[in-house]
Amino acid sequence: MPSEFDLIRRHFTRPSLHTDLAVGDDAALVRVAADMQLAVTTDTLVAGTHFFPDTAPRDLGWKTLAVNLSDLAAMGAAPRWATLAITLPGADEKWLAAFADGFFDCANRYGVDIVGGDTTRGPLAMTVTLFGEVPAGAAITRAGGRPGDDLWISGQPGLAALGLAHLQGRARLADASRALAALHRPTPRLELGLALRGLAHAMLDVSDGLVGDLGHLCEHSALGATLDATALPTAALRETGADEAFARRCLLTGGDDYELLFAAPPAARDAIAALARRLDLPVFRIGQLTAHAGPVLLREADGGLHVPGTSSYDHFMPASRNPNGSAMA
Amino acid sequence: MPSEFDLIRRHFTRPSLHTDLAVGDDAALVRVAADMQLAVTTDTLVAGTHFFPDTAPRDLGWKTLAVNLSDLAAMGAAPRWATLAITLPGADEKWLAAFADGFFDCANRYGVDIVGGDTTRGPLAMTVTLFGEVPAGAAITRAGGRPGDDLWISGQPGLAALGLAHLQGRARLADASRALAALHRPTPRLELGLALRGLAHAMLDVSDGLVGDLGHLCEHSALGATLDATALPTAALRETGADEAFARRCLLTGGDDYELLFAAPPAARDAIAALARRLDLPVFRIGQLTAHAGPVLLREADGGLHVPGTSSYDHFMPASRNPNGSAMA
Numbered sequence: 001m002p003s004e005f006d007l008i009r010r011h012f013t014r015p016s017l018h019t020d021l022a023v024g025d026d027a028a029l030v031r032v033a034a035d036m037q038l039a040v041t042t043d044t045l046v047a048g049t050h051f052f053p054d055t056a057p058r059d060l061g062w063k064t065l066a067v068n069l070s071d072l073a074a075m076g077a078a079p080r081w082a083t084l085a086i087t088l089p090g091a092d093e094k095w096l097a098a099f100a101d102g103f104f105d106c107a108n109r110y111g112v113d114i115v116g117g118d119t120t121r122g123p124l125a126m127t128v129t130l131f132g133e134v135p136a137g138a139a140i141t142r143a144g145g146r147p148g149d150d151l152w153i154s155g156q157p158g159l160a161a162l163g164l165a166h167l168q169g170r171a172r173l174a175d176a177s178r179a180l181a182a183l184h185r186p187t188p189r190l191e192l193g194l195a196l197r198g199l200a201h202a203m204l205d206v207s208d209g210l211v212g213d214l215g216h217l218c219e220h221s222a223l224g225a226t227l228d229a230t231a232l233p234t235a236a237l238r239e240t241g242a243d244e245a246f247a248r249r250c251l252l253t254g255g256d257d258y259e260l261l262f263a264a265p266p267a268a269r270d271a272i273a274a275l276a277r278r279l280d281l282p283v284f285r286i287g288q289l290t291a292h293a294g295p296v297l298l299r300e301a302d303g304g305l306h307v308p309g310t311s312s313y314d315h316f317m318p319a320s321r322n323p324n325g326s327a328m329a
Numbered sequence: 330m331p332s333e334f335d336l337i338r339r340h341f342t343r344p345s346l347h348t349d350l351a352v353g354d355d356a357a358l359v360r361v362a363a364d365m366q367l368a369v370t371t372d373t374l375v376a377g378t379h380f381f382p383d384t385a386p387r388d389l390g391w392k393t394l395a396v397n398l399s400d401l402a403a404m405g406a407a408p409r410w411a412t413l414a415i416t417l418p419g420a421d422e423k424w425l426a427a428f429a430d431g432f433f434d435c436a437n438r439y440g441v442d443i444v445g446g447d448t449t450r451g452p453l454a455m456t457v458t459l460f461g462e463v464p465a466g467a468a469i470t471r472a473g474g475r476p477g478d479d480l481w482i483s484g485q486p487g488l489a490a491l492g493l494a495h496l497q498g499r500a501r502l503a504d505a506s507r508a509l510a511a512l513h514r515p516t517p518r519l520e521l522g523l524a525l526r527g528l529a530h531a532m533l534d535v536s537d538g539l540v541g542d543l544g545h546l547c548e549h550s551a552l553g554a555t556l557d558a559t560a561l562p563t564a565a566l567r568e569t570g571a572d573e574a575f576a577r578r579c580l581l582t583g584g585d586d587y588e589l590l591f592a593a594p595p596a597a598r599d600a601i602a603a604l605a606r607r608l609d610l611p612v613f614r615i616g617q618l619t620a621h622a623g624p625v626l627l628r629e630a631d632g633g634l635h636v637p638g639t640s641s642y643d644h645f646m647p648a649s650r651n652p653n654g655s656a657m658a
Contacts, residue, residue, distance in 0.1 A: 046451035
């Protein structure tokens with residue numbers, strides 16, 4: 001059986017782009033450019049909680065890094081370096097090779113150097129800490145929203161939740177391919193996040209459900225928000241074969257989207273539309289920030305306002321209390 | 330049951346010393362001082378592999394950060410920021426509060442800001458990624474050793490392994506208190522690591538066993554090494570009641586020491602002795618680096634040379650093949 005050192009050397013040692021001293025010493029050494037802030041984020045994926053244990057390792061490798069990249073995108077920061085801590089039940093080299101392939105697919109696509117790692121034995125889980133650069137003062141936080149800002153969402157929220165529902169037999173999709181791709185190989189919206197510097201007032205990535213995450217943005221900005229039901233992009237969800245009510249529920253409360261939710265002034269509408277065309281990435285204007293702090297409201301087609309179910313996925317919430325009914329989201 | 334957000338807020342949100350934007354957004358923002366390199370390290374502790382599941386949570390909190398601090402010490406880097414990813418079987422708030430107390434005992438002692446975290450549900454494990462600063466070019470790597478350098482070790486290697494043997498019933502110690510303290514509350518040798526900049530040519534921290542880790546230093550420096558059996562500091566180990574042979578085995582092959590092993594020229598002996606007095610920390614000159622790459626040799630009192638058992642702890646090595654006989658080291 002190959003040793004831990006052999007495994008790390010074989011699968012996780014790759015040429016680096018912008019690292020002074022990479023994997024292999026007690027610590028890595030990197031240099032942050034002058035006038036930059038370092039943006040740091042970390043996320044853990046645990047088998048049985050965040051993914052099915054039989055998830056294809058190549059997909060899992062991609063997703064492990066992608067979910068962290070999404071956090072940097074949401075700050076308008078450019079990714080540079082990552083550490084990977086992986087806990088494995090045993091030394092399954094074929095699994096590890098496929099995982100590493102997926103992980104480096106994603107790292108190479110977005111220019112990330114792996115600068116440290118730890119491989120340990122135990123129940124399957126992985127933690128990535130990702131760090132990147134953003135010009136000092138230019139980061140887009142959750143706290144900068146202003147009353148009257150438009151609320152925008154990128155891509156197709158709800159698609160990953162549909163994919164999960166399909167896998168769990170809770171939905172029967174005529175065509176599950178896009179939904180499964182969104183679940184297994186999410187695309188971090190890095191180009192969009194970087195381009196929104198100077199345009200967006202506040203931003204976060206939707207990982208725990210649109211309504212719940214919008215609530216976090218509102219809380220940090222000390223504002224309220226109204227979503228317009230008629231503006232919610234359910235058409236692509238319905239193309240999978242899902243019915244309207246289920247599609248809307250996935251869109252509002254499903255997790256694992258990794259789309260960017262951002263607030264920007266109405267004066268930025270044309271610039272945002274032009275940006276979306278340039279990136280070939282749809283963005284949808286779905287509501288507004290409002291002056292008074294309070295729960296997120298949903299305005300129905302008939303003008304009626306109500307508080308939609310908040311189902312931000314909480315890892316300590318028993319499944320029975322989790323409104324979207326999924327312990328795997 | 331409190332939610333994940335409540336738990337993080339309650340236990341892991343503390344005032345920060347040198348952080349622009351701390352826990353709570355998609356990423357934290359920090360600034361690295363000009364002319365500094367950022368040193369980065371990560372370590373995972375898994376219940377059942379690295380610690381007994383019933384380890385006192387306050388000790389575990391301390392150790393989770395301390396083992397990472399030891400890696401920065403071994404580079405001569407000053408710690409600044411850390412992320413903590415913790416996976417818990419459930420929301421045991423009393424356990425979490427004690428863990429956080431121990432973790433922040435250590436963070437406050439060494440001036441570390443917690444800038445990010447993730448709390449997930451699953452088998453108990455924690456991963457810390459630690460960031461620090463070192464003046465550009467001043468880091469002490471594993472690769473700088475030169476033939477003829479003295480080899481030094483700090484503190485008391487082998488003590489933690491004795492503590493583990495005591496807990497496992499493999500050793501009967503008359504006084505286990507120091508050994509258990511070394512196992513549960515290791516002291517990262519940060520002051521020593523920083524002060525060795527300009528004195529030591531090469532350094533690492535001993536976490537997997539002295540002989541095995543010295544082998545890594547030799548490999549990176551493309552040199553060999555000879556340890557002098559008569560210079561090994563077994564006296565303090567024997568004071569616990571352990572016999573000479575067992576004490577020596579713990580010293581040479583036990584894990585979890587978190588002492589600094591460093592190579593320095595003979596001309597630095599006086600400066601190193603003065604430093605040890607100033608820090609009130611014993612250091613022992615235990616051997617030399619030799620010109621030709623090869624296995625670490627041990628010179629016995631009678632002048633005979635042999636290759637000691639290498640038992641660097643490997644997380645994928647079956648216990649039966651692990652020469653120090655411990656799956657928990």
